[in-house]
Amino acid sequence: MEVSSESRRGYTKYGFLTQEPPLRQLPLPFCQWESLLKEAQVAVRTLKRISTACESELDYTMSQWRRQVRQMRVIRFEPQRCLEAVSHRAHHVLTFLVQYYIQSQSEEARNRGTVVRIPASLAVPLVAVSRHLGIAPILTYADTVLWNWKWIDPKKAVSVQNVGMIDLFTNDSQEEHFFLTSLRMEICGRASTKAMLEMSQSRSKRSDGDDDHRQLVENVRTIARNLDELTDIFCAVREGLTPDFFYNDFRPWIQGADQGIESPSWLYEGTGLILQPSGPSAGQSAMMHSFDVFLGIEHPHSSYAPGSGCAYINSALNPHREVREGKTIASRCPRSGGNDKPQVHQSVSHCFSHGSRSTQSQVRCPASNHSIPSERSSAQSNEVDTSFNARMRTYMPIQHQEYLLWLKEHTPFRHTREPVLKSQAALEAHGAAVRALQRWRNAHIQVVTQYVILPARRKFCLEAQAAAMAENSTPRRECPAAEIDESTTKQVVRGTGGTSLIPLLKIYRENTRNAAVGSALMHPAKEITRVQRGPFDLLWWLLSFFAVGGLLLRDVTEFLQKLLGAMVTFDKAGESGLMVMLCSLWSHILVAIDN
Ligand code: HEM
Numbered sequence: 001m002e003v004s005s006e007s008r009r010g011y012t013k014y015g016f017l018t019q020e021p022p023l024r025q026l027p028l029p030f031c032q033w034e035s036l037l038k039e040a041q042v043a044v045r046t047l048k049r050i051s052t053a054c055e056s057e058l059d060y061t062m063s064q065w066r067r068q069v070r071q072m073r074v075i076r077f078e079p080q081r082c083l084e085a086v087s088h089r090a091h092h093v094l095t096f097l098v099q100y101y102i103q104s105q106s107e108e109a110r111n112r113g114t115v116v117r118i119p120a121s122l123a124v125p126l127v128a129v130s131r132h133l134g135i136a137p138i139l140t141y142a143d144t145v146l147w148n149w150k151w152i153d154p155k156k157a158v159s160v161q162n163v164g165m166i167d168l169f170t171n172d173s174q175e176e177h178f179f180l181t182s183l184r185m186e187i188c189g190r191a192s193t194k195a196m197l198e199m200s201q202s203r204s205k206r207s208d209g210d211d212d213h214r215q216l217v218e219n220v221r222t223i224a225r226n227l228d229e230l231t232d233i234f235c236a237v238r239e240g241l242t243p244d245f246f247y248n249d250f251r252p253w254i255q256g257a258d259q260g261i262e263s264p265s266w267l268y269e270g271t272g273l274i275l276q277p278s279g280p281s282a283g284q285s286a287m288m289h290s291f292d293v294f295l296g297i298e299h300p301h302s303s304y305a306p307g308s309g310c311a312y313i314n315s316a317l318n319p320h321r322e323v324r325e326g327k328t329i330a331s332r333c334p335r336s337g338g339n340d341k342p343q344v345h346q347s348v349s350h351c352f353s354h355g356s357r358s359t360q361s362q363v364r365c366p367a368s369n370h371s372i373p374s375e376r377s378s379a380q381s382n383e384v385d386t387s388f389n390a391r392m393r394t395y396m397p398i399q400h401q402e403y404l405l406w407l408k409e410h411t412p413f414r415h416t417r418e419p420v421l422k423s424q425a426a427l428e429a430h431g432a433a434v435r436a437l438q439r440w441r442n443a444h445i446q447v448v449t450q451y452v453i454l455p456a457r458r459k460f461c462l463e464a465q466a467a468a469m470a471e472n473s474t475p476r477r478e479c480p481a482a483e484i485d486e487s488t489t490k491q492v493v494r495g496t497g498g499t500s501l502i503p504l505l506k507i508y509r510e511n512t513r514n515a516a517v518g519s520a521l522m523h524p525a526k527e528i529t530r531v532q533r534g535p536f537d538l539l540w541w542l543l544s545f546f547a548v549g550g551l552l553l554r555d556v557t558e559f560l561q562k563l564l565g566a567m568v569t570f571d572k573a574g575e576s577g578l579m580v581m582l583c584s585l586w587s588h589i590l591v592a593i594d595n
């Protein structure tokens, strides 16, 4: 797999962000799209903000807006004749318009029947530009983050403080803070990308000298430290975003059509496409994928070939069969994760990869496309779709997909972890990086619980209560969110990427942990010290200190009591009280981490 030296330079300098700040306005022929975007943004901001009493006014305004969209003529977009930056902006604007168009419709309208229609005025140019970019024809992480940033002060360099977002759905600073968190991680993560590139490139022209080896160890240590910085930036998402705003006000705008079997399909008028695409997720960040790829952490069933596999239809006719390239084969598509029953995925489709820009029609089920889970894997993973990562790659720009394939071929930690087996220092560095990634995944699971699981349970409760009241007008009974059991959560809660999210995230964390345990077993190694510790780590160490200290204190006390008889007195009640408190705190922390 060849990645041009030019694009490699690009990754080095700006990570996965574009070299230049993204375009903020499309050229003249496409200004109507820009005006429609402004109109929708203003309507949502002004009418939603005032009060809920304005909801119907918002509905009315948006229905007028949708009419304009339907009546707009199809403007031809010829990406081959445009600068790449224009294509990025076109994909960004069109996918924002599609989200406004679909998500501003009432829930009944969206679920009525099985198909939601995207007017040709949006669908035709969107499919053209998506083919050109080798990306899915739906709002992606690239649209919301990578192609959506601006310098605050163009005279200063790009830094985590000197950036802002261009377009938002709600125009609320909380939404900006959410996207900025990812953007800042992308900027900060450039240090890792640079280190990975250096190592992987030098592997091709390998000299294996001592200096090379020292450099490798230094680079892997850089990655470990950088991952901890990323975790700190990630945790700061809490500083400017409330779970209520995230879940109830912002998230509905970015939903895709991959929210379970009852999700409607999206029909792209004038293109022949019917898809059930996933919404955006930072799981589409090539920077985040590169850590797993580089460190050799495997997530089973995430093997992958580039292209966009999101193009298919769930015809839901025969639950046990899938039509593939003219043949009918028995299969199951793990597309929507968790509670997937065998489904039909009769593909339609066009592929959005470079290699197949021509109107190639092929049958693909995005997740199972490259790897259909075996019996063993299903049992092992408790029916969780672990091919999420492979599917998410098909929502990345094609260069990022190709870069990840190149990295997999060239990482020094491929196959046998050659340098690791050779050197204790490299092994330690690798173990520290893996553990740092695991810490990031722990933090991520906690944030997902706080921002998705708990608000979803709360909403489910309120809806159940309202329904019960409407049915038999029984008095309102409290329904604490915590009462909802796990199976209900699984049914009602999905990620924008369409997954049954917590089981998936836990498996990914487990795979990471196993990679770390594996190397630690081979050579028990000292942990590389973290450069920055979060308050949680401090608490962890303090508790460990007191717990161990408490145990020691008890042993020493007993010893002294035996030794000195009655000379040493110790308040037994106080001591055991302390122990109980410490144990219970400890178990709370363990439970919190496991959640
Ligand atoms: C409030 C903030 C966030 C929430 C609620 C959230 C939620 C989720 C959810 C629900 C998933 C499951 C997959 C799916 O989308 O269906 C997921 C996956 C993922 N998210 Fe986030 N996310 C947040 C922020 C971030 C950020 C800032 C990053 C990094 C840039 C990130 C990186 C990932 C990755 C890499 C995955 C794939 C699973 C893995 O590798 O462990 N997330 N996220």
Ligand SMILES: N[C@@H](CC(=O)c1ccccc1NC=O)C(=O)O
Pocket (backbone or CB within 6 Å): 140, 141, 144, 145, 178, 179, 181, 182, 251, 254, 280, 281, 282, 283, 452, 494, 495, 496, 497
């Ligand atoms: N998967 C997340 C959404 C998400 O993480 C996301 C979506 C769009 C752009 C960036 C995202 N992640 C972090 O900024 C969710 O289920 O809400």
